[in-house]
Amino acid sequence: MHQSLKQQAIDILRMNDRGGYTVPTARLYPYQWEWDSVFAALGFATFDRDRAWEEIETLFSGQWDDGMVPHIIFHKTDPDYFPGPEMWKSNTVPPSSGHSQPPVAASAMLTMMQTGTDMDRERAKALFHKLYAWHRWFHTYRDPDNTGVVGIIHPWESGRDNCPDWDIGMGRIVVPDDLGDLPRRDITHVDPSERPTAEQYNRYLAIVKFGHECQWDHLEIARNGPFFMVDPCVQFALMRGDRDLAELATEFGEPGIRDEAEAWLKHSKAGCDSFWSDDVGGHVAKDLRTGGLSTAFTNASAMALYADAGSPDQQKRLTAEIAAILDHCSFGFPSWDPRDAQFESRRYWRGPIWSVVNYMIGIGLSEKGETALAERLRNDTRRAVETSGFFEYFDPLTGEGLGGKLFTWTAAIHLAWAMGDDMLQAG
Numbered sequence: 001m002h003q004s005l006k007q008q009a010i011d012i013l014r015m016n017d018r019g020g021y022t023v024p025t026a027r028l029y030p031y032q033w034e035w036d037s038v039f040a041a042l043g044f045a046t047f048d049r050d051r052a053w054e055e056i057e058t059l060f061s062g063q064w065d066d067g068m069v070p071h072i073i074f075h076k077t078d079p080d081y082f083p084g085p086e087m088w089k090s091n092t093v094p095p096s097s098g099h100s101q102p103p104v105a106a107s108a109m110l111t112m113m114q115t116g117t118d119m120d121r122e123r124a125k126a127l128f129h130k131l132y133a134w135h136r137w138f139h140t141y142r143d144p145d146n147t148g149v150v151g152i153i154h155p156w157e158s159g160r161d162n163c164p165d166w167d168i169g170m171g172r173i174v175v176p177d178d179l180g181d182l183p184r185r186d187i188t189h190v191d192p193s194e195r196p197t198a199e200q201y202n203r204y205l206a207i208v209k210f211g212h213e214c215q216w217d218h219l220e221i222a223r224n225g226p227f228f229m230v231d232p233c234v235q236f237a238l239m240r241g242d243r244d245l246a247e248l249a250t251e252f253g254e255p256g257i258r259d260e261a262e263a264w265l266k267h268s269k270a271g272c273d274s275f276w277s278d279d280v281g282g283h284v285a286k287d288l289r290t291g292g293l294s295t296a297f298t299n300a301s302a303m304a305l306y307a308d309a310g311s312p313d314q315q316k317r318l319t320a321e322i323a324a325i326l327d328h329c330s331f332g333f334p335s336w337d338p339r340d341a342q343f344e345s346r347r348y349w350r351g352p353i354w355s356v357v358n359y360m361i362g363i364g365l366s367e368k369g370e371t372a373l374a375e376r377l378r379n380d381t382r383r384a385v386e387t388s389g390f391f392e393y394f395d396p397l398t399g400e401g402l403g404g405k406l407f408t409w410t411a412a413i414h415l416a417w418a419m420g421d422d423m424l425q426a427g
């Protein structure tokens with residue numbers, strides 16, 4: 001069983017390979033997605049190092065002049081997907097979406113270097129300045145007032161598309177009359193009850209419209225765009241990434257960049273108090289326009305340990321929440337607290353579990369000495385795959401596989417972490 005799932009995971013990565021990049025899954029997501037690709041690289045790194053680096057190199061080939069790595073790169077047009085390049089109007093080659101996604105590449109690159117050979121070191125070094133430019137972009141354009149906390153301009157930038165976290169900011173978006181009819185493709189591929197609603201989709205597209213109408217002027221979007229919220233997932237991925245960028249800088253003899261990354265990290269750690277909720281017992285999403293805080297613990301809240309965010313007391317409190325929530329679920333960490341009325345066990349980021357987030361939570365727990373919880377999470381993640389196969393996401397109560405099938409990142413995380421071979425444990 002163990003062996004055959006491993007082989008299946010390898011086969012899925014090979015099957016979703018489009019030559020230099022992998023698609024998350026055929027049809028539903030036919031392009032290169034940023035964080036999907038980075039996790040795919042971790043999966044490839046367990047059996048084909050060259051291909052693993054190629055994935056990240058192709059990702060950086062879509063980097064914008066200002067340093068941003070976009071969330072989707074449209075290497076070739078595919079009419080099966082909406083919203084495609086004609087909606088984003090990025091004016092870049094290759095065409096891409098107009099915002100980013102959680103910056104997880106620094107951490108993956110460091111992990112691959114620490115577990116690899118001279119070749120890994122050389123490939124990491126060649127990408128190092130591009131990586132630095134991307135982190136600098138986040139601090140410049142997503143925190144224009146230098147608060148130590150980055151915002152996201154679209155729920156899609158969080159990677160946690162329709163989490164109830166975004167309902168606060170989304171609720172204030174006015175949908176323009178001239179948006180037109182939206183040819184949704186996603187609901188022709190999977191059950192609409194497992195996808196965002198039509199109303200949510202119109203608001204997503206209203207933000208895209210604002211972006212291309214100002215030619216993706218990211219300072220303008222951060223200051224005046226329809227949506228600007230703190231996402232614990234992006235903030236914590238960036239903090240972990242800055243820590244790992246500093247380590248890479250030390251390795252590559254770049255003390256100036258190391259100092260800058262360490263200063264970012266220090267400032268970000270101080271900023272985390274601004275989105276801590278005593279009611280929830282964790283860090284939560286926050287609307288930067290109104291100051292409103294989200295109301296429940298999520299898998300993004302549980303990433304605080306991965307970033308070493310929060311005071312010792314806060315970390316103790318949030319670890320207790322993690323343990324309590326895991327007691328309610330048999331298949332890993334849910335994207336919304338199951339004790340809350342808004343929890344929906346089968347709808348996308350409103351309850352289901354996602355193995356990539358479990359991976360980051362698991363690393364954080366184990367680094368903080370919470371070995372039993374970390375192992376439980378890893379085992380739960382593996383059992384979801386054993387129960388249902390390599391689905392996009394899973395019902396945390398039943399382990400039922402949901403969304404897309406034969407999914408790249410679920411396969412990659414199985415190989416890199418959930419299977420338990422420890423091939424890619426960060427040092």
Ligand code: GLC
Nearest residue numbers: 024029033035036159160161
């Ligand atoms: C969905 C997910 C996002 C992911 C993308 C491709 O939009 O919410 O996190 O990157 O699909 O898998």
